[in-house]
Structures are given as structure tokens and as C-alpha cells.
Amino acid sequence: MTVDIITLGCSKNLVDSEKLIRQFELNGFNVTHDAEDPQGEIAIINTCGFIVDAKEESVNMILEMAQRKQTGNLKQLIVMGCLSERYLHELKGELPEVDRFYGKFDWEKIISDLGRTYHKEACNSRRITTPGHYAYLKISEGCNRTCSYCAIPIITGAHKSRPIEDILSEVQELVSKGVKEFQVIAQELTYYGLDIYKERKIAELVERIALTPGVEWIRLHYAYPTQFPLELLKVMAKYDNVCKYLDIALQHCSDSVLANMHRNITKEQTYSLLETIRREVPGIHIRTTLMVGYPGETDADFNELVDFVKWAKFERMGAFAYSEEDGTYAAEHYTDDVPAEVKQARLSKLMRVQQNISLAHQEDKVGKTFMIILDRLEGDYYIGRTEFDSPEVDPEVLIRRTKDLKIGEFYNVQVDSAEEFDLYAHLV
Secondary structure, three states: OEEEEEEOOOHHHHHHHHHHHHHHHHOOOEEEEOOOOOOOOEEEEEEOOOOHHHHHHHHHHHHHHHHHHHHOOOOEEEEEEHHHHHOHHHHHHHOOOOOEEOOOOOOOHHHHHOOOOOOHHHOOOOOOOOOOOEEEEEOEEOOOOOOOOOOHHHHHOOOEEOOHHHHHHHHHHHHHOOOOEEEEEOOOHHHOOHHHHOOOOHHHHHHHHHOOOOOOEEEEEEEOOOOOOOHHHHHHHHOOOEEEEEEEOOEOOOHHHHHHOOOOOOHHHHHHHHHHHHHHOOOOEEEEEEEEOOOOOOHHHHHHHHHHHHHHOOOEEEEEEOOOOOOOHHHHHOOOOOOHHHHHHHHHHHHHHHHHHHHHHHHOOOOOEEEEEEEEEEOOEEEEEOOOOOOOOOOEEEEEOOOOOOOOOEEEEEEEEEOOOEEEEEEO
């Protein structure tokens, strides 16, 4: 009666796992999540199938648990999520050690196949696996964008928004359990509402969440630049509990590369959008993701990207080298013609440029006062985050332990010194 659930990939997968955990608990099971040494009779691996590295990690975890099945207590090995959604038939043939495979959206069937009852009345209930003061809030599934390199629409299908009232009900339940901070996530949150309300509703949704008693921070992840709903910026500027933070993947700025990527936006429009965001929401921290080595990317295209990063001065930026994904437009119509060593050199150069920018942003905070939320105690330091920092991916604030503080509470601190990924501060 013990189930070990292992989640790989993004926070959207984590939300699915948390809902599945709750269903098992309602059926009397003991459930562990991401245990260091899982010993349950049933193991469920929630896989990722987004890029090559993620697929390899998922397969390796399956093989590791298959070994435990041969030598330990494990009786049933179940695989679900994006990898099995995408490669179901191939996996069945290659991994006979797995007892059952499920896709990304039919995982509810796991409960009934194990002879238990799926509780529909609790379909939005979750057992939070993050620290109790914050949670991820998934507002939609799927994606209607047609970016030529991306396999997500192949895996998840078309965009499907959740009704506003359904989301607000979940927010209220989570608040009642002590959640104060919400990471609003979707594959493409700026598209929210178009499918069920026939208009973009992300601004209204965020405003209504902001007005919910007990919601202290809201942070927005995975926006799309094309046809960005500018009314969202007014909501961000108006409400103090909407963090001045936006995660918006831009991918590139060269017109030729953007066109080949099918991003439906130009360099000029990208520059203009960033100027508008910073003007409408003063002090905002922008997180973005960029890609190098896309098919056809020339030295001139890459130099445009470097100049763009120097101009934009992103507070948070990640980058990765293009890798061909099965079934995408790029894989079927373009030749992966940028050599691997060139991709790596470009990636390294771009990240060196950003490293200096990131450090400058960090150093600019020295001597200033910020409100932080405490996530944990680690050694001699309490570790927290400002409104500009999302869990696990952004810089943290370290406060030397001189007295006992409460995890999950807000404190005002003054920054004493800065490193690229950490701030050191003391309580005000």
C-alpha cells in the first residue's frame, strides 16, 4: 500500500503528480514523492519528453526502477507523462519491465486500473510537494502556437484553458492550506481564455487571483511575445501582490531566424514590446530563454542576438543550443547545419555576456531593502527570495542565522553584498 511517485521535467508535470498523490491518499495509500531511496510496492514515473536530455533522464530513471523491481520490494512499475504520451508504442517494445504505460492526460485511469476509485469531486485537490507556503498553479494545457522547433503541441495537443471559477476555487483551497505564493504556469499563459471565452482573459484572471484574500504573491511564467495582451501590464502595475516579474521566452531577435522559427514576430516588434513592458511596469525583472545554433543561423544572426542581449539587459536569462526534435517542422524541413562546436561556442559567448549583466543587476541591489519570503534553513543561513525570484531557477537571498525565524514568513532585509546567483543580507 505504498506508492513512490517520481516527477521529472517541468512544474506542469509536478502539478499532475500532486493531484495523483491526493487521489492515492484518498484511497488509503501511503505516498512518497521523489524519495531518495524509494521502497514502495508501486513506482510511478512521471516522465518528460521535451528535449533530448530530458528524454534520456526519463529513460534512465525507468531503467533504474526496473532494476529495483528485480532486486527489491517493487512489484509494479508504471510510466506516465510526456515521454509515454509521445513514444507509447516504442516504449512498450523497448521496456518490457514496465507493467503499464499511460499518457499525459489519461493518468486518472491509473487509479481505476489498480482497482481503486477515482474521486472526481477532488479532481483539483493536491498534496503540495513544494514548501507549504508556495505552489504552482496550472491554468491551461497544450499550445496553439506553431513554433517550428517545438514538440510540445505534438505531445500536449491544442490549448485548453481551465475555467476562471475552477482556478479560483483551487486558489482558495490552497490558501486555506497555508499557500501564500502562487507560480502561475502554462505552456503559453498569454493565450489563456481564447478557446473558451473567445478573448484573452489572462489579465482578468490574474486580477481576480490578486483580489483573493490570503494571496500574497503571484508570479507569471511562460508568456509568449506575439500579440502580447498589454492589459496584463496594467494589472501587474496596479496590484502589489502581483510580482514585478515576467517569464517570457523570446528565443531570438534576428528577423530571418524568427521567421524560420515561425515565431510570428519581428526584431523591431520584440524591441518595442520590451520597451513597453519596462515602461508600464517600472522595476520589472524579465526572465527569458534564447536559442543559438538554429538551422540557418549565421554569424551575423548570432551577433544580432548578442547585441540584443547587451541592449535588453535581462535580469534573468537562460539559453540553450538547438537540437532537432522528432516530428517538428524544423526536423522535417530544415537541415541542422550549424556544427555542434559552433553551437557550443555561441552558447558560451552568449552566457558570458549575460553573466556580466546578471552580476551588475545583483550588485545594484546592495544597500537596498527588499521584502523576502523564507524558503528554508540551510546550515548557518536562512534562504529566501525577493518578488523578483522564482523558486529553483533564480537567485536567492542568504541571511546568517542569528535568531530563529519562521519558514514561509515575509521579512524585510537589507542587502550587504552580491554574487551572480546569491545576495547576502541582514534583517531590517
